[in-house]
Amino acid sequence: MIKMSQAVVSAVLASAGLFGGTALADSEPVEPAGSGRVTAAVVDRPQIAVMGEGVISVTPDVMRLDTGVEVRRPTASEAFTAARTAADALTRALLAAGVAARDLRTDELSLGPEYKEYPTVSGYRAAQGVEAIIRNIDSADDVVDAVAAVGEAVRLNGVSFEVSDNRVPLKAAREIAFRDAQLRAVQYARLAGRRLGIPLEISEQSVTPPTPRFSAASADKASISPGRRNVSVSVKLVYELE
Structure with missing residues (x-):
């Protein structure tokens, strides 16, 4: 055990501010909390x-047309061939209606069986989706009419409009x-x-x-x-x- 005299203990407590001694002459007084006094250094302009x-x-000056073709045939090869043929006709109709080739995009290509009662296959469904960008909205009705005229395989899935710039x-x-x-x-x-x-x-x-x-x-x-x-x-x- 370390023993300290009463005088030493009193000096340590006084220097730490824990004893009722006097403060050093060059020490700054501590402002009590809630005094309301604010120093100029922390005052900001309002x-x-x-x-x-x-x-x-x-x-909007641009229309996106979501279209495509969908067919059903007894065999997978027949369905796929029919879908590709219909998609080719759809593409030619869009080009003839004034849609630029760069504004055409294939966004779906699917082929799969359909069931009368699983696992009995009743036929095959093939689809190919095409997205067309129509930059002249005044021609939008003509484009849609041209698409609808392609035949019963055509599907119109919706339109959306955009501002190009x-x-x-x-x-x-x-x-x-x-x-x-x-x-x-x-x-x-x-x-x-x-x-x-x-x-x-x-x-x-x-x-x-x-x-x-x-x-x-x-x-x-x-x-x-x-x-x-x-x-x-x-x-x-x-x-x-x-």
Whole structure:
């Protein structure tokens, strides 16, 4: 066991602040918690952070047509041959309707048995899917009519619409979002009795690519309508308040 004199123990406790002795002359006083005193070193200039949103509505200029052929025959070879023949006729019809060869893509090729009562095979089903990109939407109805005229093997599985170049609407949406945030900041600064200072931070929070916004088509227009799509951008601005 290590023994220490009372004088040594008192000196150690006093230096650690654990004994009722006096503080050293050059030590800084500790501010008690909750005193409310804030030193100048941690005071920041007042700021305001706001969000702005910009939305632009655009008309899609590209249509994707999901189509293909499907046949059933007694044997696998007959089904596959019939499907390839029908797919060739479909491709020629799409090309004749103005779809470019580079805008055609095979997206399915299948062959399999069908059962009357398993495991008894009743025949074979063969299918070949084709995706066609129609860049002139005004011709969309003509393309669909040409596909339907190919024959009973043809299947129309649906359409979707796109905006080929998002850069222009996104640029406009960013400008609207910035002005929206700026106007909000000015209003809040005025309500607080302050003036808006310089922007300290500008950060783009989210960008939403074109999303569908459906609208009714007029009766005298084509039956296939791309409707409208919304492009949106949100931005965060942080301003200094004066």
